[in-house]
Amino acid sequence: MLERPLELADDIAASAHAEPRLSALPREPVIKIRPQKKSLTEDFKEIWAQRELFLVFVWRDLKMRYKQSVLGIGWVILHPLLMTLVFTLFFGIVVRVPSDGIPYPVFAYSGLLAWMFFSQAIAAGTQSLSTHGHLINYIYFPRLMLPLVNVCVRLVDVFVASIVLVALMFSYGMGLSWRALLFPVLILQLAVLAFGLSAFLARLHLKYRDVSSLLPVILQVWMFVSPTVYPPSLIGPNWRKIYFLNPIAGVIENLRAALFGSPFDLSALLVSIVITIVLTLVSLWAFYAMSKDLADVF
């Protein structure tokens, strides 16, 4: 897939180019340029129209990673595995953090997988506009495409890392039920939130370079207020309502329920979905509010 993605989806391509060159000019302009602001729906229509470019961007990012490091895509597996090892040693063995009856390495890997997908999508997405200034000044495409491409590339990572998760579960003699089908849906929820937040942060990063210094700290705190390496059952009942205002908490808790057969926490899931939608919409609104003169910034 990394080698020849250009073979995919050929049939969507050849449409517009076949018409005879000297046919009458169209009645309506093909392109209307006006000073008005762009909207989300318009941009998504345009991203769809430019889906060839979108796929080539995704292909480029995947290929680049593969080329620039020796282990290439192997890091996608190794990184969460190494993190799991570290947390298993310190939290699982030394501190003996409980893990709701699930083997600690499996417990931690499942949480870290989801968290690392989310945090890396945001960290890389925040740079997605500032590192592509040359392209923004070179070709026309909706700017929103860049954070979206980033999230899609990270989705490929999380897919690969999920195969390792299943292998890990089997090695501990655990099985999967139909409930595991909810796992990719919850990952998609994280993807939506990561897309919205990183679009806003990427735009903010163009104005204030401080964002990239502050972000790692925020993400580190965010990780520890999420049930990545410990179960939310450690949180006292008085704090649970506040704890689950963090949308990641509801996702990880229910993601584990989907994988390991523990009961779903539906109220936490509902809160998480509502907050995800609100945060994503507010972020995208802020993106557009700040984006009036995006090409002018470079």
Add this chain to the structure above:
Amino acid sequence: MRPILEVRNLSKRYRIARSTSLREAFTELPGKLSRNGENGSTLWALRDVSFDVSRGEAVGFVGRNGAGKSTLLKILSRIADPTSGEVDIYGRTGSLLGIGTGFHPDFTGRENVFLNGVMLGMSRREVRNKFRQIAAFAEIEKFLDTPVKYYSSGMYVRLAFAVAVHFEPEILILDEVLAVGDHSFRNKCFEKMEEIRRRGATVILVSHDLQSIKRFCDRVLLFEGGHLVENGEPESVINSYLRLVGQIA
């Protein structure tokens, strides 16, 4: 005949943004509030520009640096939004606003042809169909699987231009890209562009190479300080430009 491109009363104002760090944003906040949100200064890169282009025409833009030529090309390519005015285009455009800008140094020549071809607006199938022609035009067949960071600057430029000239939109927009390569390669590019025009394409180009403009364009527009000051025969407009910059009396 109806024009293929209509530009009406187009203006573009740039805000010269200043603060780039949060610290500056906070320290400048009181000043900003008292100035009613006005930040920095503004610059009119284009002022009330109107013109038409007919199908099949080759139109050149000339003017000094900062006259507004590149801003206009950016708006026509939809990279920048106008502040006021409108543009209607009755065909597909393809813009080449830099040579090799879309190239990735770690990618091979072959991969970059696909990457850049799609960026310019071709479909992957189109690139694949024209791949041999592109490689032959660039004269780099032997190095197709070498990362372009190992290319000489000549090879780099030839490959970038080869991709661009094989993209055949109805309206081709070129910014200062003809002054590349050695003499024989440049001739080859011109021949290719003549061929594109014979097939009915419209070309809009910016160049400081007045000889190329004179040779290629049917009409020339002269810009100065964001205004369109002259629009006519290449010979006379280029003479006005030379007078403007003090090259001839």
